[in-house]
Amino acid sequence: MFDTIFSGGTVHDGEGGAPQQQDVGVRDGRLAAIGDLSEATARQRLDVSGLAVVPGFIDLHTHSDFTLVVDGRAQSQVHQGVTTEVIGQCGISCAPLRRRGDRVDLAAGHAPGALGDRQWQRFGEYLDVLADSPLGVNVAAFVGHGTVHRAVLGDALHAGEEEDIARMKRLVEEAMDEGAAGLSSGLEYWPGILSSPHHLVPLCEAAAHRGRLYSTHVRNRDRHYDLGFGEAISAARQSGARLQISHIQTKYGAPAYAGEHTLELIAAARRHGVDVAFDVIPHDWNNTGVISILPQWVREGGTRATLERLKDPAVRQKVKDNPAPMLLIVKARQWSKVKLLNARANRALIGTDFAEIGRQRGVDPYDAAMDMLIEEGDDAPRLMWATQSFSEAEIEMFMRDSHCAVISDTAALAPDGALADQLFSLSGYGWAARFLQHYVRDRQVLPLPEAIRRITSLGSPRFQCNK
Numbered sequence: 260m261f262d263t264i265f266s267g268g269t270v271h272d273g274e275g276g277a278p279q280q281q282d283v284g285v286r287d288g289r290l291a292a293i294g295d296l297s298e299a300t301a302r303q304r305l306d307v308s309g310l311a312v313v314p315g316f317i318d319l320h321t322h323s324d325f326t327l328v329v330d331g332r333a334q335s336q337v338h339q340g341v342t343t344e345v346i347g348q349c350g351i352s353c354a355p356l357r358r359r360g361d362r363v364d365l366a367a368g369h370a371p372g373a374l375g376d377r378q379w380q381r382f383g384e385y386l387d388v389l390a391d392s393p394l395g396v397n398v399a400a401f402v403g404h405g406t407v408h409r410a411v412l413g414d415a416l417h418a419g420e421e422e423d424i425a426r427m428k429r430l431v432e433e434a435m436d437e438g439a440a441g442l443s444s445g446l447e448y449w450p451g452i453l454s455s456p457h458h459l460v461p462l463c464e465a466a467a468h469r470g471r472l473y474s475t476h477v478r479n480r481d482r483h484y485d486l487g488f489g490e491a492i493s494a495a496r497q498s499g500a501r502l503q504i505s506h507i508q509t510k511y512g513a514p515a516y517a518g519e520h521t522l523e524l525i526a527a528a529r530r531h532g533v534d535v536a537f538d539v540i541p542h543d544w545n546n547t548g549v550i551s552i553l554p555q556w557v558r559e560g561g562t563r564a565t566l567e568r569l570k571d572p573a574v575r576q577k578v579k580d581n582p583a584p585m586l587l588i589v590k591a592r593q594w595s596k597v598k599l600l601n602a603r604a605n606r607a608l609i610g611t612d613f614a615e616i617g618r619q620r621g622v623d624p625y626d627a628a629m630d631m632l633i634e635e636g637d638d639a640p641r642l643m644w645a646t647q648s649f650s651e652a653e654i655e656m657f658m659r660d661s662h663c664a665v666i667s668d669t670a671a672l673a674p675d676g677a678l679a680d681q682l683f684s685l686s687g688y689g690w691a692a693r694f695l696q697h698y699v700r701d702r703q704v705l706p707l708p709e710a711i712r713r714i715t716s717l718g719s720p721r722f723q724c725n726k
C-alpha cells in the first residue's frame with residue numbers, strides 16, 4: 260500500500276541513463292518503489308504519462324543562509340523541483356560571528372524583527388537555529404572564509420598576521436566539527452579580497468583533512484581570469500582539498516578565449532591529480548551587491564564608515580577612477596546593461612536600468628548608485644544590481660563539459676510572508692526551469708537525461724562529508 264503512485268511517467272535515474280516508462284510509488288514521504296506498480300494499491304494514483312519524473316534537484320550554490328531562518332519554506336526553490344540546497348557560498352555564511360547576535364551582512368533576508376530572539380555565535384548554534392525552523396528543503400551548510408575573517412579581524416583593512424590565520428583555522432575546524440559541510444571563499448568580496456593564497460591554504464587544509472570541499476568565487480573573472488582560476492587550483496593543489504570553482508563563467512572584459520583557456524587549465528590540473536569541478540549559472544545576467552563595486556579601502560570599518568566616506572566627492576571620484584572594480588561593465592559605463600535588482604529605500608526603481616535611474620535623478624549613474632547605497636543605510640549590503648556580464652556562447656561551452664554542474668546562485672524566497680518584497684537574482688524563482696527550457700529544450704546544449712544529472716547526482720558525492 261503506497262500513499263501515492265505516479266503512473267506511466269518517463270522516469271530519469273538522475274545519473275544520465277536512458278529514461279524508462281515506469282511507475283513510482285511513494286510511502287511516508289519517501290520513494291518506496293520504481294517499476295510496474297499497476298497491481299499495487301495506493302491512496303492516490305496520479306497519471307503522469309507523457310511527463311518526465313526526476314529526482315529532486317540539488318542546488319549546489321545558494322545564498323539562502325539567512326532567508327531560510329526567516330522563512331524556511333523555500334517556496335521559490337520547491338516550486339521548481341529543488342529539494343536540497345548547499346548554502347554558505349562565496350565566502351559568506353551566517354556563522355561564526357564575532358559576537359553573539361552580530362548582524363550578518365547577507366544580501367537577502369533582513370526583514371525587520373524576522374529573527375525574534377533567535378541568536379547565535381558559533382556555527383553549530385546557527386545550525387541548531389536552522390534545524391529548529393520548519394524547512395522545505397534539505398540543507399548542507401558551508402562555512403564562509405569572509406565570515407571567519409570578520410569573526411577574527413572585524414572590518415580592519417588587513418589580511419591578518421600568523422596568529423590571526425591560526426585563529427581563523429581553528430574557527431574553520433570548529434565549524435566543520437559542528438557540521439559545516441565545506442569551506443567557501445569569495446575573493447572579490449570584502450574582506451576575502453584582502454587575502455592571499457598563504458592566508459587561504461591553512462584554512463583549505465582544515466577542509467582537506469576532513470575530506471570536505473573547498474568552493475571558491477575566484478578573485479577575478481575578467482582581465483586576469485587566468486590568475487584568479489590559477490590561484491584557486493594552486494590553493495587546492497597545495498592544501499590537498501577538493502575544489503569546486505563557483506559560477507565559472509567569465510565576465511565582461513575577459514578575452515573571448517578565456518573560457519576555453521580556463522577549461523584547459525582545469526584539464527591540466529586534473530591530469531596532475533587535483534580534484535577540480537565547477538558550476539555555472541544558467542543566465543547571462545549576474546547578480547551581486549552594489550557595495551562590492553567599492554575598492555577595499557572604502558570598506559574599512561564596516562557599512563557605516565563606508566557610507567560616511569561616500570559622502571565625500573573626492574572619495575567618489577577615486578571610486579569612479581578605480582582601474583579594476585569588480586564589474587568592468589560598470590567601469591565601461593554600459594549603464595543600460597546594469598539594472599537595480601533589490602532595494603528597500605528605492606523599491607519603485609527595481610528593474611530599472613542605471614542609465615534611466617541617472618536620467619531620472621539628473622546625476623551620473625555612478626553617483627546614483629552611491630547615493631542609493633547611502634539611502635539604504637544599514638541595509639546597504641542588501642542593495643543589489645544585475646548586469647549582463649556573461650556570454651551565452653561561453654555558458655553553453657562550459658555546460659558541455661561533463662564536470663559542469665548548474666546552480667542558482669540565488670536565495671530561497673517566498674511570494675508571501677516576511678520575504679515577499681525581496682529579490683536575489685533574475686531567475687531566483689525559475690533557474691532550473693530556465694536551464695531546462697532555454698539551454699536544454701530550445702538550444703539543445705545537452706540531452707535531457709544528462710541535463711538532469713547536472714542538477715541531481717553530479718555534485719552530490721563531492722559535496723558530502725566523507726570523514
Ligand SMILES: [Zn+2]
Pocket residue numbers: 348349445476505506
Ligand atoms: Zn559568488
